[in-house]
Amino acid sequence: MANGVPQIQYYEHELDIRRVIEQSDLQSLDRALNICDLSSLERKLRLWHKLLPRIKPHYAVKCNDDPVVVKFMADLGTGFDCASKNELKMVLGFGVSPERIIFAHPCRPVSHLKFAKEQKVVNGTVDNEYEVYKLLKHYPSSNLILRFKSEAKKALCPLGDKYGCDAEADAPALMLLAKALDLKVTGTSFHVGSGCSEHEAYDRALEKAENIFKVGELIGHDMDLLDIGGGFPGNDDAMFEKIAENVNTAVELRFPDERIRIISEPGRFFMAAACTLVCKIHAKREIRNKAGRIDTLMYYINDGIYGFLASTFYFPVVVTPETYLDEDEPLPKFKSVIWGPSCDGQDRISEELFLPNLNRGDLIGFRNVGAYTKPLAKPFNGFDVPETRFFRAKSL
Ligand SMILES: Cc1ncc(COP(=O)(O)O)c(C=O)c1O
Structure with missing residues (x-):
């Protein structure tokens, strides 16, 4: 950030989300990180001109x-x-x-x-x-x-x-x-x-x-x-x-x-794919069945429906989380639910899905969250909205 204007960081060829994570010290960040790839907008504009040459796009500002x-x-x-x-x-x-x-x-x-x-x-x-x-x-x-x-x-x-x-x-x-x-x-x-x-x-x-x-x-x-x-x-x-x-x-x-x-x-055409949100797990619970065995793992992360994952609540958008664990072997998966940070019971990001056994401090990412997220995000309950960092390819 220089004079309040966010800096754009340049990358070669493809934006590598894992690399951005490695360089971002997310463990010391309380806020989730929104990674915005501006070159994705350029690629979309090229695709638009190629497929709809007669139609001039007017970007819908409401989208982001x-x-x-x-x-x-x-x-x-x-x-x-x-x-x-x-x-x-x-x-x-x-x-x-x-x-x-x-x-x-x-x-x-x-x-x-x-x-x-x-x-x-x-x-x-x-x-x-x-x-x-x-x-x-x-x-x-x-x-x-x-x-x-x-x-x-x-x-x-x-x-x-x-x-x-x-x-x-x-x-x-x-x-x-x-x-x-x-x-x-x-x-x-x-x-x-x-x-x-x-x-x-x-x-x-x-x-x-x-x-x-x-x-x-x-x-x-x-x-x-x-x-x-x-x-x-x-x-x-x-x-x-x-x-x-x-x-x-x-x-x-x-x-x-x-x-x-x-x-x-x-709006959505340009923005949806441009952003990936990386969230951190700060709390975890186990739900056990009557026999005392683990039935579901519940994770609480630092963004939710009042933040950049609002679209999971307002629109029937299903998000597919990704994890960034370093294991080579495929890990066993467990029935899991992901919740946002606020006290609101509706602040639930996923239905039941299957994830490896994650721990506090582990990261969960969501791709395609660029549309109708930032303008809807509020620091409800005192939880900060994600920080956005901007990236652009050196050449397309
Ligand atoms: C009048 C109008 N134009 C454009 C848009 C953008 O639509 P989309 O993001 O689906 O491209 C909207 C979205 O609500 C709209 O209401």
Whole structure:
């Protein structure tokens, strides 16, 4: 850390988590260690450009708002999806021009809208008539991007109950209302749900988007922005490939006009695989059966659902812990449960799983914890949130 700015440490080829652990003296650290590999973001961006060349990613800041991450993405040249005044402030503060930002929240406080107007962040989503009237009063020169609902059948975090108008029943009426009020609808957006595992979901949504474009043009709006939202998996490149294929085919068929700009709002895609959390066991209990034999081993570690493992509680994410024992031979495994450090009985990180017999001071790691972890982490019960250290490859 120099002048409060975390240092980035450079590595050759591949980031070796065991090596980082060896060099980190974790025994003297009370806090868990979050190891963030910034080069993972660069690799993801390359993969994105390769598989979805027509679609410009706008990184969803909500997914991980660590200033080091946000600045890194800004330097890589992505666009941004901001949902609040503070997210806008952070991104603009890193020198990102307002045209690179979409204010992708359909229900915003007036003060946030006023800030967007002052800063000339002109593109924003909207999904209901109250918000249309709010824009008429507070930001009538903005571009309205109509968000409609189109859910995947399977997603870790569905969003359709909360946001998005009905593409058939509501969208035409909202576009007519905007026209009557002399407001501009310039595009449409959707979000299939975060952590989508149904690749056909995008095709269904793009069919609805095509209809909205057609109706919008008929009403007299100049439609030129399609926003396909987020939902892309962060640690399943095979599923991402299938989604990309589905999106490319649908886009070619439904939006062949290259003048239409297509953007997206990926968060999890970039962040999930970038971070590995290394926790230390500080307490252990044995649960015995009636015969007095050990039934389950319980471990208490220095981070949990109020920290970087929040996603195990909020989303049905199953974490697969790894251990860093030095044995050459495979060790016998025991039924085990891992708990977070707080006094809350819900602060349970794993269901029953099988692990070697671990001891106080041993380390347990969790990969793929970069998405929706840092912004949710709180020092509940007085337990510190993990410390993050940043790493980057010398060359990709
Ligand atoms: C409007 C909006 N855009 C983008 C995202 C990011 O989604 P994901 O992390 O699934 O890519 C979210 C997540 O909730 C969202 O609500």
